[in-house]
Amino acid sequence: MANKKRLGILISGRGSNMVNIARKVESGIIDAKVSIVISDVAEAPGLDLAKGxxxxTLHLSPKGMPKLDYxxxxxxxxxxxxxxxxxLAGFMRLVKEPLLAAFRNDILNIHPSLLPSFPGLHAHRDVLAHxxxxxxxxxxxVNNKTDDGPIIVQRTCPVWDTDTEETLAARVLEQEHIAFPEAINIHLAGKWMINGRRFVRG
Known part of the structure; x- marks a missing residue:
């Protein structure tokens, strides 16, 4: 265990992807260790799930702090x-340079759309509206722009005419639980490089 890479998971809410990743670590599917789970929201359900x-776990409140200080x-x-x-497993804050500088090309985020289409907070609503x-x-x-960094993994699912935001979100979440562990393992393997905007596997 001493030689395994250490993951720090940041959450703001229910922690579904965090739980999935932690279970994949426990089962050996992800060859790493979860070192800490941090939330910026004290009442985030994911904190209790992580403790379980x-x-x-830690709650680090951003209240009253300048963004860069946080x-x-x-x-x-x-x-x-x-x-x-x-x-970043449902961490609802934009990451700024102090964190980017400390973990250059070592911060992974998941977004519930096929980027670069439908970035931002309302991806499912926008998918249905379009x-x-x-x-x-x-x-x-992750880079210094929203939902903009080099893409590691994408997975798709259909959108049905009868979908609501909730039904689409549930279908996308199934793919998230496959894509995030896959991307973490690709990153852990280290056989990749950044070429412009592209994440290129060696």
Missing amino acids: LGLK DNLLAGTLLEYEVNIVI GAKVSGCTVHL
């Missing part, structure tokens, strides 16, 4: 827990 899985706090805390890769026939999810490296 035996994971270390990101410095996050970076320092993650480094204190010897984190190698940061996983009449898209296919949706899915994207795991990408």
